Amino acid sequence: MKQNKQFFLKKPLKLLTKYHKSSTGRNNKGRITAWHKGGGHAKLYRKIDLKRKYTQGIVVGLEYDPNRSAFLARIFNPDTKNHAYIIAPSEIKRGDVIRSNSTRNGFQNGHSKTLQYIMTGTLIHNLSTLPEQDAKILRAPGACGLILKRTKNLAKVRLRSGQYRWFNIKTIATNGVVSNPNFRFNKLYKAGQSRWLGRRPTVRGVAMNPIDHPHGGGEGKTSGGRPSVTPWGKPTKGKFTKRFRVQPKPNVKI
Template sequence: MKTNKQIFLTQPLKSQTKDWNTSTGRNHKGRITAWHRGGGHARLYRKIDLKRKLTQGIVVGLEYDPNRSAFLARVFNPDTNKHNYIIAPTDIQKGDVIRSNSKRNGLQNGHSKALGHILTGSLIYNLSLSPGKDGKILRAPGAFGKILKRTKTLAKVRLKSGHYRWFDIRTMATNGIVSNAESRFTKLRKAGQSRWLGRRPTVRGVAMNPIDHPHGGGEGKTSGGRPSATPWGKPTKGPSTRRYRTQPKPNVKI
């Protein structure tokens, strides 16, 4: 996404920010459960309207968010004199009008609507799992879903992963594609930049001693000498470990 730097804002809103203590990968007992996390630059958390039921107004500009890869759009409501943050879609410009819970049919970029008011074939993002909840899926940079068909009560959406899911037509979503789609092509300039992001080094098992990892030890360079395993000896290559819950088929009324 090629963005105009002139629409970017440098200072966040004090009323919409709060302190944010990043996790170091430890649980309530102080033991590391998620490795390679810790350190990093101090961050402020921006309060984002993910329900998209009340935020409407004029786009003041875009902002960088250190807690996510997508950009944020700051929206000013002249009726209430309040600012709000939303996840910015692509091709949004300063001065664009943003509406929430809109009931107009069409392809208004950045407008949030219930699935029942979005045209079939439209691209959407910031989709909630059930009516009245925060948007949980399709929030990564460049993410979007597509509405394939609708019934009186349900809408079938193709997600970015290629999966198909049925959602209640009262579920809220936003027209468009999440901004900063080219973030995955960003290359870090030096190792310290990874530490700024809170990522700690990753050490290969074959570079360790045998007391530290099953792949460790040996004379010279070795490839482990055994099937791939975790530091605790659990096999890491094999069948999928993902659990698929069997969901009852929806009662589709056409």
């Protein structure tokens, strides 16, 4: 789906942003635990309503979020004069009315409801695992789940991965599909674009020195000379399953 550029807002709201320091893959001791992270452009974290229990109003426009691949929709409530961010569903338009915790039956794009008010066969996103919690499932671009059946207390949902899960019927989900479904087709045209996103280079072990990796060293191009291991010498493809027999020493009399 091609998005209208005039529909996008350039600057985020100051009241709904905060400074967020990246860990660059290090733990509380300063040691790297997640490799290939660090650098990147400065980012502000947008405060998003993931519970979708009270946010309602009129869609002002879409915004780019540097912390996720999906777009954000800015909602303005004319009654309270407050703004809010939600994960934007696809096919949303400026001027659309968004309601949260709605009890209306039928499909209303972007409206959040408990699973008991969503019809079976409906596509949903922004799904929480338990009632009164933030949504943690189906938030990626183009993600959606399908409600298959409902009982008195549970609802069966097919997730994007193909997994079937039962959820409490009081959990809240949002109608529609997450925006920006063509994100996976984006192409990086130079190495610098990857660095802007905070991704550091990945180097093969055989290209390192012996002090840096067990596969390193050697004259010319070598293939490591041993099964694949981590920088600390542990097998990366699992432990050996073959049993090696110890050959008995020959009983030779001199």
